[in-house]
Amino acid sequence: MKGLGVEAKSPERSKVATELTAGMETASPPTSDLWIDGTSEECLPEPSTALTTKELPRGYGEDVVVLLARDPTWLFAYWEITAEGWARVRQDLSDGQCSPTLRVYDLGPQGQQPTGFFDVAVQPFADRWHINTGKVGCRFRVDIGIRTPTGDFRPIAASNIIQMPRGRMSSAVANKWFRIEEFWLPTAAFPPGGSPMGWLKQRKAQLSELEGYPTSPGIFSPMGFGSQPKQPPQGPI
Amino acid sequence: MHHNSGYVAIVLHAHLPYVRHPETTKCLEELWLMEAITETYIPLLEMLQGLLRDDIDFRITMSITPTLASMLSDEFLQMRYVGHVDQLLELAEKEVNRTRWQPKLQAIALMYRNQFQRARQVFDTYHHRLLDGFNEVEATGKLEIMASAATHGYLPLLFVDKKAVEAQIAVGVEAYRYAFGKDPEGFWLPECGFTPGIDDILAAHGIRYFLTDTHGILHAEPRPETSVYSPIYSAANVAAFGRDWESSKQVWSATEGYPGDYCYRDFYRDIGFDADYQYIKTYLVNGIRGFTGIKYHRITGPSDHKELYDPAMAQKKAAEHAGNFMFNRKLQIQYLATQMNRPPLIVAPYDAELFGHWWYEGPQWLDYLLRKCAHDQNTFTLITPREYLERHPSAPVGMPSESSWGNGGYHEVWLDGSNDWIYRHLHKAAQRMVKMANQYQNAQGTLERALNQAARELFLAQASDWAFIMKTGTLVEYARRRTQDHILNFTELFGQITANHLDETWLNGLEARHNIFPWLDFRVFAGDLKQPATKASWLSRAGTR
Numbered sequence: 051m052k053g054l055g056v057e058a059k060s061p062e063r064s065k066v067a068t069e070l071t072a073g074m075e076t077a078s079p080p081t082s083d084l085w086i087d088g089t090s091e092e093c094l095p096e097p098s099t100a101l102t103t104k105e106l107p108r109g110y111g112e113d114v115v116v117l118l119a120r121d122p123t124w125l126f127a128y129w130e131i132t133a134e135g136w137a138r139v140r141q142d143l144s145d146g147q148c149s150p151t152l153r154v155y156d157l158g159p160q161g162q163q164p165t166g167f168f169d170v171a172v173q174p175f176a177d178r179w180h181i182n183t184g185k186v187g188c189r190f191r192v193d194i195g196i197r198t199p200t201g202d203f204r205p206i207a208a209s210n211i212i213q214m215p216r217g218r219m220s221s222a223v224a225n226k227w228f229r230i231e232e233f234w235l236p237t238a239a240f241p242p243g244g245s246p247m248g249w250l251k252q253r254k255a256q257l258s259e260l261e262g263y264p265t266s267p268g269i270f271s272p273m274g275f276g277s278q279p280k281q282p283p284q285g286p287i
Numbered sequence: 288m289h290h291n292s293g294y295v296a297i298v299l300h301a302h303l304p305y306v307r308h309p310e311t312t313k314c315l316e317e318l319w320l321m322e323a324i325t326e327t328y329i330p331l332l333e334m335l336q337g338l339l340r341d342d343i344d345f346r347i348t349m350s351i352t353p354t355l356a357s358m359l360s361d362e363f364l365q366m367r368y369v370g371h372v373d374q375l376l377e378l379a380e381k382e383v384n385r386t387r388w389q390p391k392l393q394a395i396a397l398m399y400r401n402q403f404q405r406a407r408q409v410f411d412t413y414h415h416r417l418l419d420g421f422n423e424v425e426a427t428g429k430l431e432i433m434a435s436a437a438t439h440g441y442l443p444l445l446f447v448d449k450k451a452v453e454a455q456i457a458v459g460v461e462a463y464r465y466a467f468g469k470d471p472e473g474f475w476l477p478e479c480g481f482t483p484g485i486d487d488i489l490a491a492h493g494i495r496y497f498l499t500d501t502h503g504i505l506h507a508e509p510r511p512e513t514s515v516y517s518p519i520y521s522a523a524n525v526a527a528f529g530r531d532w533e534s535s536k537q538v539w540s541a542t543e544g545y546p547g548d549y550c551y552r553d554f555y556r557d558i559g560f561d562a563d564y565q566y567i568k569t570y571l572v573n574g575i576r577g578f579t580g581i582k583y584h585r586i587t588g589p590s591d592h593k594e595l596y597d598p599a600m601a602q603k604k605a606a607e608h609a610g611n612f613m614f615n616r617k618l619q620i621q622y623l624a625t626q627m628n629r630p631p632l633i634v635a636p637y638d639a640e641l642f643g644h645w646w647y648e649g650p651q652w653l654d655y656l657l658r659k660c661a662h663d664q665n666t667f668t669l670i671t672p673r674e675y676l677e678r679h680p681s682a683p684v685g686m687p688s689e690s691s692w693g694n695g696g697y698h699e700v701w702l703d704g705s706n707d708w709i710y711r712h713l714h715k716a717a718q719r720m721v722k723m724a725n726q727y728q729n730a731q732g733t734l735e736r737a738l739n740q741a742a743r744e745l746f747l748a749q750a751s752d753w754a755f756i757m758k759t760g761t762l763v764e765y766a767r768r769r770t771q772d773h774i775l776n777f778t779e780l781f782g783q784i785t786a787n788h789l790d791e792t793w794l795n796g797l798e799a800r801h802n803i804f805p806w807l808d809f810r811v812f813a814g815d816l817k818q819p820a821t822k823a824s825w826l827s828r829a830g831t832r
């Protein structure tokens with residue numbers, strides 16, 4: 051689908067006459083009516099299929115909140131709160147006194163029980179939210195509920211538990227005979243059409259900046275880089 | 288000099304979403320398939336046949352997804368293609384005539400006429416069934432075809448309900464059996480989207496291997512000492528192969544990648560946009576300016592100024608780039624072989640549609656590459672993942688990390704502000720489908736048909752393509768409406784089934800329109816897998832580790 055995405059871009063139409071259209075005009079027989087300007091008849095894009103114009107249901111009549119991991123640090127939650135669910139926690143308060151809130155529980159790297167939480171105030175009519183946890187590799191769950199003027203949190207529904215990706219290499223490694231830190235280097239393959247010697251020089255310069263990191267620099271093997279690690283950089287590629 | 292010190296596996300992922308609109312006479316989105324057939328699938332098939340004819344010792348791996356295989360097997364779409372290519376031929380003929388006083392232009396027009404004639408010929412040779420062609424090549428053992436998920440569902444984001452992922456995989460495997468007449472051994476995870484637990488499901492279906500992006504392996508737990516240059520075995524004993532970053536970048540990179548070379552054909556400059564409207568409108572979909580496939584210019588440079596395309600110059604460049612690619616793999620392998628206690632393997636996966644459709648010279652490049660690898664070097668051997676596992680059954684053990692090959696390496700392409708609204712509905716529909724599958728196990732007749740159609744609608748809604756298109760911001764309306772359409776159809780069926788009030792006329796129409804997987808059994812959502820394969824058969828082969 052990547053190709054499709056690329057393809058789907060609208061092409062830039064050239065503003066000036068080009069060799070192509072010039073060629074077309076020259077090649078056309080003088081009596082031809084091929085190049086009558088028909089621009090005024092051009093159609094505007096419109097949906098080409100008979101798909102629905104109906105809208106999806108706003109909800110399914112249940113109190114629910116579901117959590118997804120988007121990347122190592124961001125969570126995504128969507129929810130639905132029924133009128134009954136809302137009334138159950140609102141009790142004696144007015145709507146204005148109830149702030150819809152997501153309570154995000156941090157369960158640690160492997161835990162089931164919360165080691166902490168933080169609250170995210172969400173807009174009254176929102177039904178989904180992206181949440182930055184500021185942490186990687188932890189487990190989370192959320193409750194959707196309300197916060198009262200006195201700061202109490204009254205939950206309406208609880209989510210599933212999500213394990214966030216670690217987003218970096220594991221510290222556990224079977225043995226050390228091959229090092230993979232090369233992927234943190236600004237490596238690139240030998241460019242087409244360039245000079246191999248120029249390329250080697252460029253790679254050498256790149257690698258010397260990273261002296262101290264263990265490397266297995268792929269195509270750069272004759273240069274024999276590689277020494278003891280300081281600290282491998284961390285983060286997604 | 289190293290002699291066959293390692294391996295290179297080229298993998299092409301061929302996929303298009305299920306787009307079939309018999310309710311319209313001509314449909315813009317169906318053109319995705321028409322163009323891909325002419326520009327990618329047929330050129331690739333011709334290339335593979337040429338390699339066989341010349342007795343080249345090559346290996347290549349392809350995934351052909353169930354949606355694509357279904358479309359290629361669909362008689363309605365086959366007839367649409369015949370009409371499409373005939374019209375292209377007519378246009379090319381007009382172009383040859385129109386450019387008769389412009390030899391340089393006419394040479395290009397003749398090139399297209401020739402290409403379209405060959406496309407028509409190949410299509411006819413296989414009696415419109417291109418899959419037969421790929422099957423034929425696969426039978427030689429030089430092409431390996433992988434399975435994929437039923438409708439390219441983005442599995443990590445469907446995993447909230449494991450049954451939804453199980454059904455995508457089970458039906459993907461079943462679709463492979465229908466298309467290729469045997470059990471699959473490899474499985475292409477849509478968008479390389481992996482999360483731990485998917486490996487269990489693959490193993491239950493007898494799958495031996497899948498691919499992840501580079502960091503899927505680099506971030507594995509524990510971290511494998513062989514980097515991405517050897518597969519690793521997950522806890523479920525399925526092998527995971529990681530994408531090699533350097534070979535990917537050489538082809539994919541927008542700035543340094545081969546396809547952006549100034550000698551290559553420009554994708555955007557198309558007579559569908561350039562030609563006089565009256566002249567071209569018959570060949571446009573619904574009279575709307577768009578691509579026709581006839582393009583006379585080369586990329587030339589970063590500006591709007593475009594020179595005429597020179598096929599000979601482009602061909603020479605494709606050969607040069609193939610040589611460059613091979614040269615870099617040789618250097619990589621020569622180095623890596625000194626660092627590993629096994630021959631290194633470089634896995635280079637690409638979208639198949641890049642070749643020919645977007646990168647016009649892509650199939651030529653691949654042709655040169657496969658020929659050169661066979662004749663011009665002896666540093667590495669081309670291999671398929673299955674063959675590699677047979678030769679090297681032992682591998683490090685580790686759980687690949689959650690990952691995808693999308694931008695950012697995780698799920699943000701399919702889960703951001705533009706498309707996040709779909710998951711509430713996809714998850715709810717899957718939950719309802721599982722419930723119905725358990726509740727109506729003994730359904731027969733119209734009820735069974737309604738349940739099967741509900742499963743089809745759910746699968747079609749789950750396609751990762753819709754979220755992707757919403758994210759990229761073009762043709763968003765179509766993607767949004769496809770998602771809504773299938774969810775609404777599902778919801779309507781759910782309502783009718785649970786109320787025991789089926790509208791058979793409506794169901795007939797729906798079955799005719801959304802006809803993917805005619806053999807589908809909704810009970811797959813109840814977890815009633817048809818003969819789940821045992822792991823034992825291939826585990827014994829990997830037992831030496």
